[in-house]
Amino acid sequence: MSLQKKTDTEWVAPLGWCLAIAFAVRILISIFFPASLRSDEIYQYFEPALRAVSGHGVVTWEWRDGIRSWLVPGFIAGLLKISATFGLGFSAEFVRSIFCFLSLPLVALSVWAGWRLGGRQGAWLCGLGMALWPDVANAGPRPLGEYFGGNIIAMATILGSIILGQCKDNPNQKPYILLLLCGFLFGLGAAIRFQFMPAAFFGLLFLSWKGGLRTVYPVIFSFLIPIIILGIIDYETLDYPFQSIIKNYYMNSTLGIANNFGKESKLYFVMQYIGLWGCASIAIFILCKKGISSCAFPFFMSICILFYHSCISHKEISFIYPSIPLLIFTALAGLVYYVQVEKNIKFINSVYLVVLCCLIVFHSGYEKEIKEKQVYIKIEKIASKQTYICGLALLYSEVNWADFGGYTYMKKGVPLYLFDSINDLSDHAGMYSHVIGTESFKEYNPEAQTVACKKNICLYKVSNACDKGQDFDQISKKLKVLGK
Template sequence: MNHLFKLDKLLLGILIIFALILRVGIALKFPNIFWADEIFQTLEPAHRLAFGNGIVTWEFRDGIRSWVLPGILAGIMRLTSWLGEGSTGYLIGINIFLSLLSLSNILVAYLWGKKIGGTITAFICAAICTIWFEIIYFSAKAFTEVVATHFLLPGIYLGVQNNLFKLRNRLFLSGCWLGISLALRIHFLPCIAFIVIYICRREWQHKWLPMIAGIIAPLLIFGTVDAFTWSYPFQSFWLNIWVNLVEGRSKLYGVSPWYEYFILLLKTWSWFSIPIVILAFLGSRRIPILAWSALIIILSHSFLAHKEYRFIYPALPMVMILAGIGTAELVLNLSHRWLSTRKIVIAILLCLFLWTSTSVALISRFNIYNPLNFSTFGTNLENTHLYATTDNLLALQSLSTENTVCGLGLWGVNWALSGGYTYFHQDVPIYQVEKAADFEELKAGFNYIIGNRSIPSQYQNYTLQKCWQETCIYKRPGSCSQIIDSDINSVLKKSGN
């Protein structure tokens, strides 16, 4: 027993360390933007809290977002800014912090696998969650739905596992994790309601009360923060629902058919969708609550007109855990026929090799905006989400250490894809320069330009400094003049964006 316990700790420790290195390494190697919200709904307001400047979008003018997550991220930024110059230090700190939170998925996968099939099942489940490309890619993203997932899965696990500690304490803690997840992403309400009903059922005296109390506790904290930061308690909950569902503001950002998420999964997983679904179905017989939760996440978001792939992120690690259970079941069935430990080890390594190869193949073609096709490998890694807006981010990050900047113009680079002050970090105005007439009107306000097209010929005083592919930095000599009501925040306020 001591030997097995040490083996479990060793395997889990190896996976955790490897997963952390992989997540932080990928995030730092491939800075990118999947959707602008990962900057402007979390990191940008956090930068404004920590350092005093940031781009303010309509959500934080109208008060439909909570300050809890940006407040936590602001603290991380302040604590880790010493890790590097300019924006580099706190960007490293944020990536490490979010990656550490994401390790809860691997821990849950290991513990659940251990409960069901022992060490082999635990190792296979956790290893698949460690190397799967979508989980790696999104782990360091500051999306509320991603961070919420890091609490949702532990909440489910605690709710259904007996003999961990006293029933009421366990269910209260489970409720707390579920409550944090719900507070971060109110759209998870159908899934969390199902989870509570599934766990508690008719035992309301012993189960319902502690679990509901646990859910309410973090909700009260979020509601209190809203009372101090906005006009009313819980404002970011009810006003978000009103503005997006009743007034239909979210439809301005795109409307998709009800089956869009299934198309996106096919685009992402290609023909590998078939074995993944089969393996997940095998695993669902052992963990039905995860299968139903994943399905509810996808279906409940399918009824909303505006759809984004990140909205169903919680379903992805759930499916991978189920597929891990299914994979381990096949390996264990084969191992019963083999008396040789060597053959069993070879079978485990072979299945992990196949999963790793699949993950590498699919990330090489990972772009949900490409047409649906069933290729195995991508031919251009720079056409994937790994490189989305990378050039813009690197350009702004390089200027974060430049002490001669007195104003920045964005020429052909949309502010939403720029990285904002999160990457720029300079306490100077940013101007959106869309056409030559804007150039003439705003040129006195900035001495640096980040652009992905050539500077108009009449402005030869700007000299090229450095390029990242087609995104370049230009500089002119001299100082800047303040241009009233033309900086990016003034423009966004006027347009209502």
């Protein structure tokens, strides 16, 4: 198809601006919306990392049973040490800013692939769309394996699409450095979240099918590097190599523990995203039909991830995350086609369309949920800023402990406690000075001083001193009793 003529330097401006916009948006999200959309972000990544460097962190059943890898939490622990070295303390905000930066190559690759599709205009549309689409922007500052590993799988796929295009343009030349990078990214994404291993294998098969065996050899070689590193890390930190994969699969799939957290229909992911995206789903479907011809690899990788995850009983909406940026990229490629080939849409109007669509989807599909999640973190941050606080108790019967930030957002030296009921709270009086509960807590303790309330969640001061010993592991021991 006849597209806008490309020059060697026209990608520079779109690249710079799209990266700047993407980084700014992700940093703003990390500042104003720090709460996790899934509790795993805190309790499977930040808390074990914090425990490794400070000695304090909530331990959940996954870590007690040894089904989690230290690959990402170990990396976060290193970032927390760097943060402390700079005088910032063990700052979650610093860690999130680094993850924001690490998410930018996905935008850069989208600019590059867009430039190959449609010159300067293609670079702008693909880069801007990837910078602003709510799912992708929200994933940037978050260390959750689905997001961090998912971004890397998406990077590898888009890079693979670029490589296949280069091989088609120059059949006698193989970009071996890019092939090595592509394989490494597929391996790293699979190592971060082993549930992406089928997607990585699909990527290797697709590259060998379209690019030939000479293409896939360097990809397989570099793919194995992060996988071997994962095995070594598991051996050093757990009991045997690849324990985080083998034992995780055994407990969640063979024993069916994951199904205890809920089962969903095979159409769960499709219906969830249609609900989140609304009318934008129709536009994405129409644009993808045009984009498939030039973005077959990203599109079919997206479908592959969606398909095999739909066959699993227990589902969380984040499980198929890497399919989202790939689907959006395919849709953006379709938009480039409409702008440059069919010329149904003017370029400037297509830019407005991309920005407006991103804003509408964020406002209608995500803003309410994200704001609701902020309540618990905001209350905990207020507690952390209290001049005198010697212990913070969470009333399990009134609030959801998993929505709080654990020790990640708590002032250093202040223990957290989890109590079942008012009687349990009373039996342990003297271990804490503040309590988080609902507004009804005042009915049980009229003398409690209300410090702050966000919606129905309130922070109360109930004592001026703690005359009993501190127990930083109480909440971990309580979760063990609860089977959490």
